[in-house]
Amino acid sequence: MAKKRVQRKLDKWKSKEWYNIEAPKFIGSNHIGVTPTDEPENLVGRVVETTVGELTNDFSKHNIKLKLEIDNVVGDVANTRFIGHEITTDYLRSIVKRQTSRIDTNLNVKTKDGYKIRVKPICFTVKRARTSQIKALRDVMTETVAKRASELDFEQFVEEAIVGKLSANIYRKAKSIYPLRRVEIRKTEVQAIPASAVATPVVEEAPAVVEEAVEAPAAEE
DSSP, X not given: OOOOOOOOOOOGGGGOEEEEEEOOGGGTOOEEXXXXXXXXXXXXXXXXXXXXXXXXXXXXXXXEEEEEEEEEEETTEEEEEEEEEXXXXXXXXXXXXXXXXXXXXXXXXXXXXXXXXXXXXXXXXXXOOOHHHHHHHHHHHHHHXXXXXXXXXXXXXXXXXXXXXXXXXXXXXXXXXXXXXXXXXXXXXXXXXXXXXXXXXXESSOOOOOOOOOOOOOXXX
């Protein structure tokens, strides 16, 4: 009786290498986690999620989710770029109250350095507002966001959006129209990036720092 040939299965996990995922420098360049792959090229384009709270160890910021995309790999480090953020649904539900007005708007802006971003601000009034007041509040949100985007570069604008500076700016300008209880930047989405910001996908090793040797001066006779 012929013996069956036993094929040894290759352990796919053993053939993979682990890469460290890092947040963008302007967010803190913090370590997010690790991911395995057999080819570093396969990591490029992969989307990972974290929260501002996890990156800053600030529990009050766990309601702000960040979307990051791996855009290049240097050695064993997978670097990411910011592609958007969103406030959690649970948090939004917690601040919705009866007999108040929720005012949303949605606009596309362009930063000073050429990034195109979709921004979705939202505000909540203390009591129910009239139609004319709602329109005026929406106009203030739109104008404020567009103006700040044109004044700031991409990293500055994103930082203001996720840490609350942009929403605070809207609040200061809009509260004279009708009393507000809360203003948030509910969501951002990067729509397009300038060609100059596109990174090289894979660099096998981190560039070495080369120091040139300097000859010592000849001794005087």
